[in-house]
Amino acid sequence: MKLYFHPASTTSRVVQMFATDQGIALDYQVVDLFTGEHMQAPFAAINPNCLVPVLEDGGFRLTECSAIVKYLADQAGSPAYPRDLQARARVNEMMDWFNANIYKDLGYGLIYPQIFPGHKRPGDAVQAGTLAWARDKSGIWLKTLDTHLIGPDKAYLCGNSISLADYLGAEMIALLGMIGSDLAAYPNIRRWMGHMMALKSWAPVHGVINGFAASLKGQTFVTV
Structure with missing residues (x-):
């Protein structure tokens, strides 16, 4: 099987992490x-969305x-995507x-x-408004994740065993490191991310994006 990807792509790393970790x-x-x-046309013929x-x-x-890791997990019979109907529904x-x-x-x-010029909003006022709105909304989601969805007792998102949800969610939360957030305000998220970052596959998969993050050091960001 072939995966078209880029190591700086968050969604690509979801698949790469799962596949690497699961062998x-x-x-x-x-x-x-x-x-x-x-x-460009050659890749647009492969995916007209022009995305990896x-x-x-x-x-x-x-x-x-999300669809790709579910497909791979079913092919491999991975316990990270459980067969039990209710357990699988919780992961979904x-x-x-x-x-x-x-x-x-x-x-x-x-x-x-x-961090990406192509995503910057047109004009300082629009950019500032976008960041302020997203900062406040992100804080609400993070509080919900920390307090209610993970809580103090679970090692992973759906219990004490790793699931596809962890591979997906951890890549999104790890983005906070790009803008200097250390998750100190969210101890349960921080503990869960510690489990994910301890996986043997984490360091090799994140080499490129860590290098990009290092190039941003010293810049000032709106963070949460």
Whole structure:
């Protein structure tokens, strides 16, 4: 199976982390987001959304990182995507929560407009308003995650075993490190992220994005 990806892509790292951690062999093909390769005709023919990741399994193509990791988990029989109907529904619920709620405010509202020029809003007033709104909304989501969804007793999002929700959610929360947040106000999130960052696959998968984060050191960001 082939994965079209880029190591600076949050959603690509979701798939890369899961596959690496679970020992699932993939043929990785980089699509260079920084030169605009994803917008060119050859890749647009593969994914008309012009986004990574994309999984190819023979003649079958699949987009969207959530769908891809579910497909890979089912193929591998991974316990990270449990067969029990209610346990699986809980994993799906948490993945939907991250995608539908916190990621749009934290990622696309607060972090990406500050670190990627293509996401910066037009004009200082619009940029400032976007960041203020997203900061406040992100704080609400983080408090909910810390207090209610993780709480003091669980090691992972859906209990004491790692699930697909952890691979997805951890990549989104890890973005906070790009803008200097140490999660000190959210001890349960911080503890959970410690478990995720201790995985053997974390360091090799995050080498490129860590290098990019290092290049941002010294800048001032609106953070939460």
